[in-house]
Amino acid sequence: MGLLREIARAEVAILIAGLGVLGLWKILRARPGLGGRLGSRDQTGHWVAGALRWQMGLITVAVALVYLLSSLGAARSGTLPPVPWWALVVLALSHGAWLASVARRRPRRPGSRLS
Amino acid sequence: MELFWRNVIRGVLVVVGLAPIIVVTYFALNRSLTKEALMLLVGAELATLLFSFGLVVLHAIVTDQIRLDSILNEQTGEASVSRFQLMIFTFTIALTLVYLTLCGNGQFPAIPKEVLILLGISATTYGVGKGLQLGLGSNPPAGPQPAPAPDPGATPPSPAPPAATVNNNPNAN
Numbered sequence: 001m002g003l004l005r006e007i008a009r010a011e012v013a014i015l016i017a018g019l020g021v022l023g024l025w026k027i028l029r030a031r032p033g034l035g036g037r038l039g040s041r042d043q044t045g046h047w048v049a050g051a052l053r054w055q056m057g058l059i060t061v062a063v064a065l066v067y068l069l070s071s072l073g074a075a076r077s078g079t080l081p082p083v084p085w086w087a088l089v090v091l092a093l094s095h096g097a098w099l100a101s102v103a104r105r106r107p108r109r110p111g112s113r114l115s
Numbered sequence: 116m117e118l119f120w121r122n123v124i125r126g127v128l129v130v131v132g133l134a135p136i137i138v139v140t141y142f143a144l145n146r147s148l149t150k151e152a153l154m155l156l157v158g159a160e161l162a163t164l165l166f167s168f169g170l171v172v173l174h175a176i177v178t179d180q181i182r183l184d185s186i187l188n189e190q191t192g193e194a195s196v197s198r199f200q201l202m203i204f205t206f207t208i209a210l211t212l213v214y215l216t217l218c219g220n221g222q223f224p225a226i227p228k229e230v231l232i233l234l235g236i237s238a239t240t241y242g243v244g245k246g247l248q249l250g251l252g253s254n255p256p257a258g259p260q261p262a263p264a265p266d267p268g269a270t271p272p273s274p275a276p277p278a279a280t281v282n283n284n285p286n287a288n
Contacts, residue, residue, distance in 0.1 A: 004155060008162045009217050015169040016213065023168045023183050030184035053196050062199040062235075064207040065194045071211040076219040080211060083229040088236065095240040098196065 049101045056098040063087055120174055124167065131163050189248070197244040204237040 067083065075080045138156055140147035175181040186202065187196045208230060215224040 004158045004162065007159075007223065009168070011162060011166040012213060012217065015166065015173070016210070016230040018169075018173045019176075022173060023186075026176070027187055030188065039189055044203040046198060062202050064203045066209065067207055071214065075215060078215065078219045078222065079225040080208075080215065080227055080230050083233050083260065085229070088229060088232055091233065092236050095200075095236060099243055099247065102244055 052101045053099045056094050059091060063091055064071045124171055124174070127167050127170075128165075131160065131167060135160055197241045201237050201241040204234060208234060 063083075066087075067081070068083045135156055139148065139153075142152065172181065176183060187195060187198050189198075212224060212226075216222075
């Protein structure tokens with residue numbers, strides 16, 4: 001059983017490494033413009049939309065990196081490390097602000113009393 | 116090259132399928148088939164089968180049968196921050212689970228409720244963002260009105276110069 005477990009670990013490592021390398025290669029080759037177009041202004045010329053996109057992307061990457069680092073330290077505990085409640089609040093506010101910026105660009109229907 | 120890899124995958128699947136039959140028959144004839152040996156055989160079969168499935172998926176990714184190049188794009192080709200954050204959080208939690216399982220005693224790790232809330236926030240953002248963008252795209256664009264019917268006696272107008280390209284795409288995020 002010990003040998004079988006080592007073989008299974010090696011297989012999982014090979015598959016994850018292959019998926020990661022292939023995925024990164026395909027995504028980078030497609031050039032989705034994460035740097036330029038995510039930070040640019042939207043079609044209405046508002047810089048706030050670009051700033052909201054940037055803060056959401058940065059907070060996402062920061063929370064993910066901190067969580068990965070904390071999970072590396074908690075490898076022996078056998079459980080996923082919990083996320084602090086304030087990090088969840090920050091993340092929810094960040095995502096909510098971005099969603100609000102997307103919803104604000106929605107054109108009003110004719111006859112709507114909202115302006 | 117394509118045919119070669121296809122034959123390799125077929126060969127692996129055939130070997131994986133035939134191996135337990137041969138091994139079980141051999142040990143059963145010799146009356147030495149123990150429970151531990153059977154469990155080891157089943158475990159090796161499962162590991163080989165899952166690894167083969169993974170190799171098939173990787174092969175499909177390499178040959179562009181599974182396209183990953185637009186996984187971070189909207190349908191218009193613009194980068195999508197909602198897809199980006201969903202992918203980041205999904206891979207973070209998934210890789211952490213795999214890491215803890217491999218480094219631990221083989222038990223599935225317990226998942227705290229905060230992690231589930233984190234994934235819920237991420238997935239909700241993607242879903243609501245997608246719904247808003249679909250709503251934006253379904254509205255008729257506020258473009259120019261159609262021109263009235265031309266006067267039959269009038270001279271035909273000269274073709275207008277092409278208008279400047281304006282990005283009116285409401286889905287660009």
